[in-house]
Amino acid sequence: MKSILNNRIIISIFVIAFLVIQSYPPTRYYYNKHQQQQQQQQSPSLTQEEEDTIDSISLESLLATDDERFVWRMFSPTAIETKCRVNYYYQNDLSKNIHYIQRHGPIYWNQVGVSTLVLFRFLFFSLMAIDFWNELPRAANYWRGISEFNVPHFTSSSSSTLLYLTNHLPLINDTTFIICAITALFLSVRCAFGFVCTTRFECLFIATIKAWMVLSSQTDNYQHHYLLVLVLFILSTLSFNFNNDKEKNNIIQCPWQIRLLFIQLSIVYFWTSVAKLNESWIDGSVLPRMVGPEFKETLASVLGTISPILADNSMAILSVSTLVAELFLVFALHIPFLYPIVSFTGISMHVLMGSSGLRIGTFSYFMTLFYVFTLPRQFSDLLVGFGLKVYNTIIQLVNLVSIPRNIVSSLFITIGSVGLIYQFIPDPYTNLFISSLVVVIVYSFITSLPLFNNNSEKSYYSSTLFTQCIFTFMTILFILYLSISTPHLRKIYQEKGSIAFSASNYQLAIDNYLIAERLGDREIKGGIGRLVAMDGNEEFEFVGDLGLFLEHFNRWNEAHNLYTKYAQQYPSQLKFQAGLIRYYNQHGQTKELCATIPTVIELAQNELSQQCHSVACSRSKGHAKYVLQIAQSLANNNKCHN
Incomplete structure (x- = not known):
């Protein structure tokens, strides 16, 4: 009860602080407006010519001038007031602050x-x-x-x-x-x-x-x-x-959309920081169960170079630092002159999260991208300028190829795209990829169709449609590369097999594992550099389970072929070697059995000597202990030590 009460007090404090900070810009606005009215009363009235000059100035020009009233426009209902005295823009001392921020600040809210x-x-x-x-x-x-x-x-x-x-x-x-x-x-x-x-x-x-x-x-x-x-x-x-x-x-x-995104980020940071206002988070006892062991060791070694005390409390330091950073970002995202600190804090925090082993996919990197709007505009100018040069160079090279840009060429490229999928996408996914391609192609035709109504734009319609078909063709080539260089297609059927096994439906597990094995074999034989490194000992561990299910249905020869094939490629995987000794024992091949048992015992002992940081590791150690007992029993029964 006391903890809940403390949390409510902290939440109330931050809500009040947030309202105070957000109230500063409109309060400053109305204060400046009051000062301006006093200056207008003291200054001589404008001539008709001066008033006409003011009326002729466009709204955009007035918004671009150095009026502090227009620096903040998030919630102010009077931000649309743009007509004011010319001498205020150029004589008011407050504009010096705006000049300073414009020179040194990376971005304006407006x-x-x-x-x-x-x-x-x-x-x-x-x-x-x-x-x-x-x-x-x-x-x-x-x-x-x-x-x-x-x-x-x-x-x-x-x-x-x-x-x-x-x-x-x-x-x-x-x-x-x-x-x-x-x-x-x-x-x-x-x-x-x-x-x-x-x-x-x-x-x-x-x-x-x-x-x-x-x-x-x-x-x-x-x-x-x-x-x-x-x-x-x-x-x-x-x-x-x-x-x-x-x-x-x-x-x-x-754009108001960017401001709304920043408000969303503030809400996210606020509630995640509230969730961390717990003793178990602050003392660092929760975080070690969420991050990977490599990250913990790296952080401890880095802090250990400064002080051994920091290394011993590395998780607590990281926990508190994360909490402080999130509370800071709740408000600082809406204060432009803090953006240099905001960009450093937000980007470094989310990059650390993404590399820590947290199971949140690409979310940390999405959060990092939002801080593009807090970086100096020169950074974006440099990258976009380089990208446009590359793009223009590619377009010039494409223009050198004399291909007619008409509907016939677009249809020919579309047929080629379908052919690529039928040829290179494996069977379980062929129709699914074709369905997605049809949706994209139909969408391309529909979005380009309005141009076809105007005879003067028919050539532009054909060229636009041709460009989209070429781009779709290139995207398919990249997807084909991904299908071989990443394990994602295989993992779908691998996960299905695990689900079927959990439901004790062994035949369905075999069917899905066989498809996964075929897709994995396609990855191995692809001969193309991988985007995702393949650790065969872990990636193809399911093949050992597949062999065990085949044994259950007396399909020993199929199981033996799998064990032999993958034991040669990944000799340090215990499940393949364990499958071989089961096969040799079942078929009375004592010589082969005794030759394989020492390898199995060595692998099992190595597995048992590992320090575990996850449930999967503990499960592997349990399997290694069981296999070690079986191997030692078979060695004694078959007198392999002689």
């Missing part, structure tokens, strides 16, 4: 560089495409092969229609999940590069797909999934169509 928006668009939607690919293994959690179980978002007190839909109808399954993820991946890549992202509807389409994937079920969903859905819907109202050299150095009014 200004944002076009290059910053372009850079954010590229980074955010590129990471969104990667995230959709990383989401593919989650499709197994929506698999209906075992049961129609669903965890709805609505309770029995909700609408009967919603309750029926979420409890009785499978709103999403593994098939629709994969189609949604691949379709959203295509659209995210298009938005990232911008030159084919012609409407805001494209981002809205991605937001709708993400919402469908997240809101159909609570199975394996986390809070950051909901946050990304909100972010996507906000960005769908923002225009990102800035693509030429003339626009990249422009400064525009800061």
